[in-house]
Amino acid sequence: MRNVGLKVRMAVVGTILFAFYTAGITFFYVAFGAPIPLLIGASIVFIGVQYKISKWFTLRSLKGQELPEDQYPEIHRFVEQTSRDMGIDKPELYLVEMGVPNAFALGRRGNGTVAVSRELIQILERDELEGVIAHELAHLQNRDSIVMQLGQGIASIIGFAAYFAVLMSGDNDLVDIFLGMIVSNIAQMLVMVFVFAISRHREFVADRDAATAIGRGDPLARALEKISQGAQRREPTAEAKDVSALCIFGSDTSLLSTHPSTEERIKRLRSY
Incomplete structure (x- = not known):
């Protein structure tokens, strides 16, 4: 994590999550x-x-298959070289079914996985695809998946605590069970607000790192435009919606969104 802004945000959010x-x-x-x-x-x-x-279930739910090196040798060579330049181990590459063009990374820099949807490979030019993959490799380099998973784990613990607190303060009947579930979800959402806030900044950092890796930001900017257009024309599968927080593209711009606006990302990428 070379970015000073990211380090400061991580320190603040990390302190809150620890609390x-x-x-x-x-x-x-x-x-x-x-x-x-x-x-x-x-x-x-x-x-x-x-x-x-989570890692096993995500790949299984999206019908993930290892990306054949004999069919996609250029992608494998690019990943191998870029991983070496970033100082991380080459991740496993998977082809997944999402219904829309998208990609995501799972795991850590020493044991990572990068998954791309079949639709993504179909619509992107080579340099655009390399920009997307470099973005996902940057997530592995910056340990973003680990941070997200840690945040979700803490949110689950808080959710359990809130649930039992409601049960122990009431009569432990069906009403209390139902109320406990509601309070638990609200408590988890409160924790995830802070996780999502840092996630939005991490997308900007991964965009910048990807632009550095491939030498310019325009290919990834063009890729994001195509991915956004593809998302408007097609409907993602239910399984793809469940993992949207992990993906390179997210259309939600609310307080609970995990991604900044696509327009702002494209603007910044074209300035690199």
Whole structure:
């Protein structure tokens, strides 16, 4: 993470997430009397298992298949060279079914996966596709997937704490169970607001790093234009909607969005 702005944002959001995590652990300690070391260990295992299952389930739900090197040798060579330049291991490459042109990265720099949709390969020129892939490699280099997964794990812990807090304060009947689920979702959403805020900035950083990797920003800008147009003409699969937070393109611009506006990204890319 060479970007100073990203480091500052990470420090602020990291402090907030740590406060949420501490609050969750403290609640379970007070409510159930479980030892702190046990709670910390259990939370680490929970987040780790969640991370592993999420990666496996995401690729499986999108009918992911390894990208054949004999059919796409240029993509594999580009990924191998760019990964070497970025100082990361070459990730696994997958072809997925999303119904729309898109791409995403999973994992970490030493054990990563980059997935591209079949529709993306069909509509992009070679330099545009390289811009998209470089963007995803930048996410691996900057550990963005790990940060997102950690945030989701902490949000889940807070959600569990909120759920049990409601149950323990009521009669533990169906009304309390229903109310607990609502409060749990609201609590998780509150945590994710901070995760999504840093995610939006991380997209700008990955765009810039991709432009640096391929020498200019225009190919990725053109790719984003085509991806945006493709998203307007086609409907993503239900499974693709579930992983939209991971993808290079997201159309939501609300407080809970994980991506900045496409127009602003394209404007910045064309200034590089």
